[in-house]
Amino acid sequence: MFQKKLVTLLFSISFFIGFTQSVLTDKATISVLTCGPGSELYTTFGHSAFRIHDPKTGFDKVYNYGTFDFNAPNFYLNFAKGKLTYQLSTTRFQYFLAEYRYENRWVKEQVLNLNENEVVQVFNFLENNAKPENKNYQYDFFFDNCSTKIEEVLKKALPNTITFNNNHITSHKTHRDLIADYTKNQKWGKFGIDLALGSVIDKEATKDEYKFLPDYIFKAFENATINTDTIKLPLIKNELTIIDEKPITKAPFSFSFTPLFIFSIISFMILFITYKNYKLKRRTKILDFLILFVTGIVGVVVLLLWFATSHTATYKNLNFLWAFAPNLIIAFYITKTNLKNWITTYYKVLTILLVITIIVWIFKIQVFNIAILPLIISLIIRYLYVIFIGKKIQNS
CATH class of the missing domain: 3.90.1720 (endopeptidase fold (from Nostoc punctiforme))
Incomplete structure (x- = not known):
């Protein structure tokens, strides 16, 4: 045998x-x-x-x-x-x-x-x-x-x-820098990557x-x-x-179709409506609802990618500072004519989070997409308006 x-x-x-x-x-x-x-x-x-x-x-x-x-x-x-x-x-x-x-x-x-x-x-x-x-x-x-x-x-x-x-x-780049080298002509793709991936890719790569x-x-x-x-x-x-070929590249997006331009337009509209509200002593409730609702949805997605998936690169995503998930719920309270005192406190917290976002960006703890810069500035101004003026004036 x-x-x-x-x-x-x-x-x-x-x-x-x-x-x-x-x-x-x-x-x-x-x-x-x-x-x-x-x-x-x-x-x-x-x-x-x-x-x-x-x-x-x-x-x-x-x-x-x-x-x-x-x-x-x-x-x-x-x-x-x-x-x-x-x-x-x-x-x-x-x-x-x-x-x-x-x-x-x-x-x-x-x-x-x-x-x-x-x-x-x-x-x-x-x-x-x-x-x-x-x-x-x-x-x-x-x-x-x-x-x-x-x-x-x-x-x-x-x-x-x-x-x-x-x-x-010989270079000293982060993973986000390395990605950016390849996505210069992919503006929306780069925006999506910067939104979805967290601060873990902002450390210098070995x-x-x-x-x-x-x-x-x-x-x-x-x-x-x-x-x-x-x-x-x-x-x-x-x-x-x-x-020895190069891909037939698509015609690059004109500036009017880039994330920076689109978010600049949105930010301008927020500032314009806020200015008109100030002049007319009013508060446009639908604007405040949309701001909180949309940023809340984005925040929920950010948190799901962070906590509910196995993606290693979506951890510690500080985009949640400006896209605050609880906004999705608070949005339905902001439509009321008479704002509660806690709403004012909540808006103060949101404003502080936006300031922290800028600090995080300056010190490169996480590098955000440049397209959200005008949005952050307009949100700070809008939130301050609601805190100091919005509650005291007639609601539209």
């Missing part, structure tokens, strides 16, 4: 080794593919993937950690809760390339300086990771994505073999943390070395541009 099991085991091992050797020859190479940004917000940060190519056998496969299944159970709910499962998928290189050629996005290839044994080790790791039972992972935009997986895979498949040197990074962006993984590999028995060699053996 023992001999039978031993023979079976040896046969299985030899079959596996033979299978690997039949797939890859000594001409096989492993590359890192870095893809340029696209015109849509979800493509604006670029992409990274592995390519394994064996010109002798025609084997040419891309291993892509940036895919997910729309048909997965509770996909949209899990997405909102920050529990989105990404997966390692594989496809033929020609199909992968066709997508980026269609989107007019550049693709660069860095061929790794690996020996035959190292190529097989990485190949086996990726093939095992691509199995249905292993392919899923919990996505995190900053700490576990298609870009960070590139370095992680090589460190696991080839432990103590590659040295990454980050001395090419050099390793830059690698959530494919461009920085590309630069890290340019600067990395591989350890041999005698010397250290550059990790990159060859670097080439496969597609």
